[in-house]
Amino acid sequence: xxxxAKDDSGTLRWFMFDGPVDTLWIExxxxxxxxxxxxxxxxxxxxxxxxxxxxxxxxxxxxQASPATVSRCGMVYMQPTVLGYRCxxxxxxxxLPA
Numbered sequence: 001x002x003x004x005a006k007d008d009s010g011t012l013r014w015f016m017f018d019g020p021v022d023t024l025w026i027e028x029x030x031x032x033x034x035x036x037x038x039x040x041x042x043x044x045x046x047x048x049x050x051x052x053x054x055x056x057x058x059x060x061x062x063x064q065a066s067p068a069t070v071s072r073c074g075m076v077y078m079q080p081t082v083l084g085y086r087c088x089x090x091x092x093x094x095x096l097p098a
Contacts (some may be wrong), residue, residue: 007050
């Protein structure tokens with residue numbers, strides 16, 4: 001992540017986080033979710049995200065997440081039974097050239 005933060009090539013970088021949203025985890029993420037987009041690590045070091053970096057969260061559950069956390073992350077919760085393969089297929093077909 002530090003290497004990608006220093007990359008000024010303009011290449012878009014996506015960082016995927018998955019698992020449960022717990023209070024300790026979200027406390028560590030608070031600064032990166034703010035407008036300053038700086039990730040504060042447990043050792044006190046900070047990583048400033050570049051404009052080309054995007055964080056993507058695939059949460060296991062939202063039991064510990066506050067409404068503020070949900071809105072800051074733009075989280076959308078969907079039951080696994082709702083998804084299936086059809087949404088991926090439809091999205092792929094929509095992206096095909098005419």
